[in-house]
Amino acid sequence: MVVVASPNSMIGEKILPIDLPMIDLSAERSMVMKRIVKACEEYGFFNVINHGVPYDIISKMEEVGFDFFAKPMEQKKLVALDKPFGYGCKNIGFNGDMGEVEYLLLNANVPSIPNDSSNFSSIVRAYTEAVKELACEILVLMAEGLGVPNTSIFTTFITQLDNDSILRFNHYPPKNSKDRDNSHSYNVAFGEHSDPQILTILRSNAVPGLQISLQHGVWNPVVPDPSAFCVNVGDLLQVMTNGRFVSVRHRAVTNSYKCRMSVAYFVAPPLDACIVAPSVMVTPNRPSLLFKPFTWEEYKKVTYSLRLGDTRIHLFRNCTQLE
């Protein structure tokens, strides 16, 4: 880990820039598996390159995303989809969280918007299909790397037609003009949280903003790499690895003169999927199941009843666990 101290911090917070593990998916398979497992244990985050998602699809996705957010507010608000999907501005979730962000949340199985007069929906569909394939590849590598006998244990969730995966565009305005004279300040635009699902595959333009917290009170800005995907472990994968992989808290800040856009694909199982670690994850280091089995529906319900920054995973810990 390369750590350089930086003065850009809020009171009581330390900022330590970090180099996330960069994993080349075209490298030798057993090495890729080992590096992914290590990254998920130590950082909960890693970048992948040579990921197989065509550049053409990625750049078109960026273009249609920016075009969408450039539309007049009245038009964006017309994207009426069933809750929680659709367009949102400043409000995050339903429990009072706010941020300097506008977003478009879509069902990844039907990633389209109504009354689409452009080719938005077809590009978003192509992107989602390609990123889903990448997610499957990574999940198989993880299972193999962990020595789980059934290497499709994680992928079976998303290959099911009723998987609950979602796609989210986040659009962050540049820092407010009156704040620009203070180049060392930043605004938290998407507050700290962990992702509740299995895995998140995020791509952003070249503007920095994502920060992860590997230690309480310390924020590690992630250097954006538009040619890579930034992958992170979600709460469900922490449970399914019996705590071996970590679902790390992160946030997004606005601190530049440029707009930032990120697109996150959240890999989630069907609502009735039972979330439990396979027996191979119970080892001398972790001699019993850390979490009780639960369904994604139960976990999702709790997640949506809480605030963005609330932790939820501890509510599912096994009480019999002695630590």
Ligand SMILES: C=C1C[C@]23C[C@@]1(O)CC[C@H]2[C@@]12CC[C@H](O)[C@@](C)(C(=O)O1)[C@H]2[C@@H]3C(=O)O
């Ligand atoms: C405040 C909230 C927004 C959120 C649902 C929640 O009640 C708590 C978790 C939030 C989060 C974080 C990761 C993803 O961006 C997200 C889509 C998710 O699955 O959980 C959001 C939810 C949201 O914005 O709807």
Ligand SMILES: O=C(O)CCC(=O)C(=O)O
């Ligand atoms: O925009 C980002 O970099 C992070 C967004 C995020 O964490 C989320 O959408 O859950």
Ligand SMILES: [Fe+2]
């Ligand atoms: Fe997130």
